[in-house]
Each structure stands twice: as C-alpha cells, then as structure tokens.
Amino acid sequence: MASNLTPLTSRLTLLRKPSIRFSTKAVQNLQFIPKLSRPLTPFLHRTTDFVSVHYSSCRKARAINASSQDEELVVLGIETSCDDTAAAVVRSNGEILSQVVSSQADLLVRYGGVAPKMAEEAHSLVIDQVVQEALDKAKLTEEDLSAVAVTIGPGLSLCLRVGVRKARKLAGAYALPIIGVHHMEAHALVARLFQSDLQFPFMAFLISGGHNLLVLARDLGHYIQLGTTIDDAIGEAYDKTAKWLGLDMRKSGGPAVEELAREGDEKSIKFKVPMKQHKDCNFSYAGLKTQVRLAIESKNIDAAIHVAEASEEDRKARADIAASFQRVAVLHLEEKCERAIEWAMEIEPSVKHLVVSGGVASNQYVRSRLNKIIEKKGLQLVCPPPSLCTDNGAMIAWAGIEHFRMGRYDPPPPACEPEDAVLDLRPRWPLGEELAQGRSEARSMKTARIHPSLTSLIQASMQQQQQQP
Ligand code: KG4
Numbered sequence: 001m002a003s004n005l006t007p008l009t010s011r012l013t014l015l016r017k018p019s020i021r022f023s024t025k026a027v028q029n030l031q032f033i034p035k036l037s038r039p040l041t042p043f044l045h046r047t048t049d050f051v052s053v054h055y056s057s058c059r060k061a062r063a064i065n066a067s068s069q070d071e072e073l074v075v076l077g078i079e080t081s082c083d084d085t086a087a088a089v090v091r092s093n094g095e096i097l098s099q100v101v102s103s104q105a106d107l108l109v110r111y112g113g114v115a116p117k118m119a120e121e122a123h124s125l126v127i128d129q130v131v132q133e134a135l136d137k138a139k140l141t142e143e144d145l146s147a148v149a150v151t152i153g154p155g156l157s158l159c160l161r162v163g164v165r166k167a168r169k170l171a172g173a174y175a176l177p178i179i180g181v182h183h184m185e186a187h188a189l190v191a192r193l194f195q196s197d198l199q200f201p202f203m204a205f206l207i208s209g210g211h212n213l214l215v216l217a218r219d220l221g222h223y224i225q226l227g228t229t230i231d232d233a234i235g236e237a238y239d240k241t242a243k244w245l246g247l248d249m250r251k252s253g254g255p256a257v258e259e260l261a262r263e264g265d266e267k268s269i270k271f272k273v274p275m276k277q278h279k280d281c282n283f284s285y286a287g288l289k290t291q292v293r294l295a296i297e298s299k300n301i302d303a304a305i306h307v308a309e310a311s312e313e314d315r316k317a318r319a320d321i322a323a324s325f326q327r328v329a330v331l332h333l334e335e336k337c338e339r340a341i342e343w344a345m346e347i348e349p350s351v352k353h354l355v356v357s358g359g360v361a362s363n364q365y366v367r368s369r370l371n372k373i374i375e376k377k378g379l380q381l382v383c384p385p386p387s388l389c390t391d392n393g394a395m396i397a398w399a400g401i402e403h404f405r406m407g408r409y410d411p412p413p414p415a416c417e418p419e420d421a422v423l424d425l426r427p428r429w430p431l432g433e434e435l436a437q438g439r440s441e442a443r444s445m446k447t448a449r450i451h452p453s454l455t456s457l458i459q460a461s462m463q464q465q466q467q468q469p
C-alpha cells in the first residue's frame with residue numbers, strides 16, 4: 001500500500017511534472033484568466049494572494065479578518081449545481097438559521113431527468129425568491145451577513161452560472177467576501193455541521209444522482225479519492241428504475257423505488273452485481289440499469305400506467321423488480337465500501353468515522369446495510385438527516401464557513417460586474433487526487449476539460465505561501 005502512495009504524494013504536492021490530468025500549465029492558466037480585462041477573483045486557488053490583500057475598502061472583510069476564528073460568522077450559502085435551487089443561512093456555531101429548497105420536481109416528471117437548459121431557466125426564475133426567503137426566515141438582511149458561499153462545481157455549468165451570478169451580485173452590492181465551494185466537499189463537510197466533534201481524518205462515501213465517491217478526508221481541503229463511478233451514479237440508476245416502473249417522480253425517483261421495494265421480494269430477480277471481478281473501489285451502474293430495463297420489458301410493464309393504477313399482479317411484479325434492483329445496487333455499494341475502508345485504514349489508521357451523505361444516503365435500506373459493514377470494520381457511521389443529505393444551501397454555507405476560517409475566500413466582487421463577465425465555473429472538478437491503486441482499468445479516462453482537483457489547488461497554494469519570504 002505504502003508504495004502506491006509515493007506517486008500520489010508527489011502529484012499532490014509538487015504539481016511540477018505533468019500528470020495524467022493536470023499539468024503545471026493548466027494550473028498557471030487558472031491563475032491568469034486571460035480573457036478578462038479585469039481579473040475575476042478565481043476563488044480558492046488564490047489563497048496566497050488573498051492573504052496579502054488589504055481590504056481597506058471592505059468593512060466586512062476587515063472585521064472578519066480580525067476575528068476569523070470567532071463564532072459570530074453568518075454565511076449565506078447558495079446551491080444551483082443540478083436541479084435544486086437552494087439557499088440557507090448558517091452561523092459558524094453550527095446553527096442553521098434558515099433553509100430553503102425549490103426543487104424542479106415538475107421538470108423531473110416531464111423529462112425523467114435533468115435537462116440543462118430547462119433547469120437553468122427554472123433556477124433563474126426562482127433564485128431571487130429563494131435567497132430572499134432564506135434571509136427572511138433567518139430574520140436577517142444582507143447587511144447582517146459576513147460572507148456569501150456558492151457552489152462553483154462540479155455540476156451543470158448552465159445551472160452553476162445562475163447561483164454564481166446571484167452570489168456575486170449580492171456580494172458586490174454589499175461588499176461581502178465570497179467563497180467558491182466544491183459541491184461534493186460540502187456533502188462531506190456537512191457531517192461536521194451535524195456532528196460538531198467529527199474530526200479529520202475520516203472517510204466519506206458520497207452517493208447522489210451524479211456521484212459515487214469514496215474519499216479519505218485527511219484534512220480540510222485534502223482528500224484522497226479511493227473510488228468513483230466509471231459511468232452512472234447510483235442515484236441515476238434509482239431515477240431511471242423509477243421512471244421505467246411508472247412510479248411517482250415528484251420527490252425524485254429514489255424515494256419512490258425505496259417505498260415500492262418494501263412490498264417486493266428482493267431475491268425474485270437475479271440481477272448481476274456490477275464489477276465484482278474488479279478488485280478496486282470503483283462503481284458502475286450503467287449495466288445494472290440495462291438489466292433492470294430488460295427485466296421490465298420481459299414482464300411487459302407499461303410505464304405509462306402509473307403504479308397506483310396497476311393491477312395487483314402488475315404492482316407485485318414492479319415491486320419485485322424494485323426490491324431486486326435495490327438489493328444489488330446496494331450490494332455493489334457494500335462491497336466497494338468494505339474494500340475502501342481497508343485501503344483507508346492502511347493510509348490513516350486513526351480513522352474512526354465514515355460519513356455517508358448525498359441524496360441516496362437518505363435511503364433507510366442503504367443506511368442500515370452500510371452500517372453493518374461499517375460496524376464490522378470497527379468504524380462509526382455518521383449520516384446527516386435527509387434534509388442535509390440531499391442538495392441544500394446549509395451544506396454550502398457550512399463548507400464556506402470552514403474554508404473562510406482558514407482564510408480561503410475572495411474579496412468582494414465589483415459592485416457592478418458586467419453581465420458578460422467570465423465566471424470561474426468548474427463543471428468537472430475532482431475533489432482529490434486518485435489513489436494509484438484505485439485507478440480503474442475499466443474506466444474510460446475522459447480527461448478533457450477536467451479542472452485540477454480542489455486538493456491539488458489548495459496544496460499548490462499552501463506551498464506557494466510557504467515559499468514566500
Ligand atoms: O445529492 P442529491 O440531492 O443531488 C445530487 O447531487 O445528485 O441527490 C439526488 C439523488 C437522486 O438521484 C435521488 O433519486 C436520490 O438522490 N435519492 C434517493 C433517495 N432520496 C434521494 N435514492 C434512493 N433512496 C432515497 N430515499
């Protein structure tokens with residue numbers, strides 16, 4: 001195990017040699033966005049610059065700089081990376097003052113998935129109202145905020161843009177510092193909002209509509225990726241299964257499959273567990289999706305007939321498919337999670353907790369099955385409540401607070417930023433560097449337009465800081 005860490009460590013800390021994904025040039029390009037007449041604050045990777053910046057014109061930043069450790073920060077978090085428009089106000093003592101989520105359930109029902117252009121329009125329609133409601137519910141105004149945190153990636157760039165524009169407009173108008181947040185890091189860190197004594201290092205298993213991610217969180221902003229999905233994420237498989245089974249998609253597909261599965265026989269259909277022969281921690285749900293579709297076709301299930309209107313026999317057939325799908329989908333999670341714990345314990349034997357978060361973590365069956373594995377391995381499961389597992393603004397605000405305390409934030413944007421300003425959006429943004437041992441041979445290594453990982457940017461920036469006289 002230790003020998004595998006060497007290449008990883010050198011990639012993390014040096015960033016000099018061109019690596020498979022990120023070259024030094026790529027990092028340099030990030031620091032000088034050439035198209036801009038005025039440099040656009042590129043969030044986290046300018047930590048060093050930030051530290052030396054003087055905020056004489058920024059009342060809020062000055063006050064915060066003086067007391068970055070204090071417990072009086074009040075941060076607005078904005079999230080629009082996928083199909084939920086969310087905002088929340090959180091205090092640095094962990095108090096959630098408000099939480100507002102507007103979901104695009106109607107669009108999900110209509111399209112059976114997220115259509116980027118439609119999602120962008122839906123975000124644009126409600127963003128002002130969602131943010132205002134979050135402030136109103138917190139009984140605060142913009143004047144009371146210490147900073148604004150916003151998801152800058154990964155996600156759909158059309159959707160991310162809506163949240164980032166709103167955050168910059170607000171931060172510009174009220175001279176507030178701004179923190180660019182990694183959506184997946186926020187899913188992991190929210191566990192520290194929910195359980196304040198949760199210390200690094202810990203493991204995180206993030207399972208959502210777009211991601212299956214197993215990471216070792218060594219420190220804030222320092223993650224090792226143990227496994228990821230080579231195609232679809234588990235939430236996508238739940239959503240498609242729900243759609244093909246004619247279930248109610250208004251609360252997204254996952255909860256509907258979970259509910260129907262309770263009526264079914266989970267051993268009735270023998271779906272194949274994906275990637276059993278791959279002794280890594282990566283995932284694949286595309287094949288299982290196909291198996292489910294074929295099973296549905298073979299039983300002549302008509303998705304146009306809603307499950308509520310199906311005959312008893314038809315409903316039973318659907319429930320059996322739902323239960324059998326769920327058993328195998330979760331078995332795949334269990335197998336990879338167990339191996340990932342072994343890998344993580346070799347790197348960091350002091351790990352005591354495994355955080356399970358992301359939309360699919362609100363599933364009771366998933367929680368109980370994973371809990372068995374986690375307990376068997378001598379770890380403790382930390383699972384935030386469903387409202388903090390699915391996409392929400394509180395996790396963004398909290399991740400913002402954590403980085404803010406470390407001095408990782410950008411100064412307020414200009415009060416009147418042009419509408420066509422180039423924004424720092426990171427649709428494909430890894431959280432950490434991949435463990436050499438964890439790289440999948442089955443994976444189509446699509447590396448084009450992948451942003452350098454959050455971990456590599458923070459490490460590079462910390463190194464730069466250390467080298468400064
Ligand atoms: O984290 P999230 O809100 O958004 C993404 O970042 O993707 O996760 C949404 C996903 C959807 O695929 C949804 O079907 C799934 O989480 N989900 C569930 C459950 N609740 C939400 N999947 C299975 N069981 C649930 N109870």
Ligand code: ZN
Pocket residue numbers: 183187208358359390391
């Ligand atoms: Zn999410």
